[in-house]
Amino acid sequence: MAKVTTEVTEDGACQSSSDEVLPTNASDRTEPAKVPTEEERILGALTKAWFAGIDLFFGRVNSRTLLNKTMPSDNMPSISTGVRAISLPVMEAFYTIQGEGYHQGRAAYFIRLGGCDVGCVWCDVKGSWDAGAHPEISVEDIVAGALRHPGRLAVITGGEPLMHDCTALTNQLKKAGFSTNIETSGAYPVSGSWDWICLSPKKFKAPLPGILPLANELKVVIYNKSDFQWAEQWAAQVTPQCRLFLQPEWSRSATVTPLIIEYIKDNPKWEFSLQLHKYINVP
Numbered sequence: 394m395a396k397v398t399t400e401v402t403e404d405g406a407c408q409s410s411s412d413e414v415l416p417t418n419a420s421d422r423t424e425p426a427k428v429p430t431e432e433e434r435i436l437g438a439l440t441k442a443w444f445a446g447i448d449l450f451f452g453r454v455n456s457r458t459l460l461n462k463t464m465p466s467d468n469m470p471s472i473s474t475g476v477r478a479i480s481l482p483v484m485e486a487f488y489t490i491q492g493e494g495y496h497q498g499r500a501a502y503f504i505r506l507g508g509c510d511v512g513c514v515w516c517d518v519k520g521s522w523d524a525g526a527h528p529e530i531s532v533e534d535i536v537a538g539a540l541r542h543p544g545r546l547a548v549i550t551g552g553e554p555l556m557h558d559c560t561a562l563t564n565q566l567k568k569a570g571f572s573t574n575i576e577t578s579g580a581y582p583v584s585g586s587w588d589w590i591c592l593s594p595k596k597f598k599a600p601l602p603g604i605l606p607l608a609n610e611l612k613v614v615i616y617n618k619s620d621f622q623w624a625e626q627w628a629a630q631v632t633p634q635c636r637l638f639l640q641p642e643w644s645r646s647a648t649v650t651p652l653i654i655e656y657i658k659d660n661p662k663w664e665f666s667l668q669l670h671k672y673i674n675v676p
């Protein structure tokens with residue numbers, strides 16, 4: 394006669410075992426299956442309930458501990474524990490002279506984030522389009538790179554930087570003493586904490602309405618005559634305080650620059666944005 398023992402497993406189930414080698418096919422059994430006694434059933438149920446209580450208690454403790462590690466509270470630094478590093482794809486970062494728009498001529502640290510699906514035919518940074526082609530760099534390292542230079546103006550550009558959540562990057566830059574400027578097509582929702590938003594709308598993917606009241610600067614690239622009308626369409630939707638710039642598309646500069654000059658003389662609310670950096674040969 395086979396010896397049958399009953400054990401209670403960790404999940405509370407009763408498990409019977411035998412010192413007899415059981416046949417692999419149930420039809421080969423020569424003895425009826427063991428039916429648990431009433432005592433064993435009660436013991437199993439009580440044990441299962443006890444283990445369920447233990448799981449519930451430790452599960453809650455573990456969840457809370459995990460949340461405390463990964464979800465910093467308001468009075469904690471947003472990035473400090475290193476438990477979950479926040480990183481962004483960076484195509485390039487460099488210290489130079491801002492060549493365009495309202496802040497033209499100022500020393501600035503440019504951070505060019507990878508990723509753009511706007512698809513401007515005349516884009517001069519097509520290498521930025523594929524975010525996956527650029528290394529993911531932690532926000533701490535990006536800010537550390539900026540801090541190596543004396544200027545405290547950071548310009549986040551792309552690509553289309555608002556394809557990414559810029560909250561952590563701008564928070565850390567501000568904590569380090571930087572003014573945060575962005576150059577964006579406005580095709581994605583605004584994230585981040587900005588001192589200056591330069592909206593440069595593109596016909597290939599129009600801006601979202603939410604950025605219009607936030608724009609400090611509207612910069613429209615003029616490629617052909619019809620772009621003046623496009624520029625006016627957006628100028629009518631930004632705030633009265635928003636600075637308005639027209640900028641020749643670089644490859645069409647010889648053709649459109651005279652048109653822009655005349656247009657600004659007739660419409661003095663606009664200012665001329667020259668790509669100064671291309672004339673003084675800096676990035």
Ligand code: SF4
Pocket residue numbers: 509510511512513515516517518519521551552553578595
């Ligand atoms: Fe290039 Fe900027 Fe247009 Fe994107 S939005 S395609 S990066 S010019």
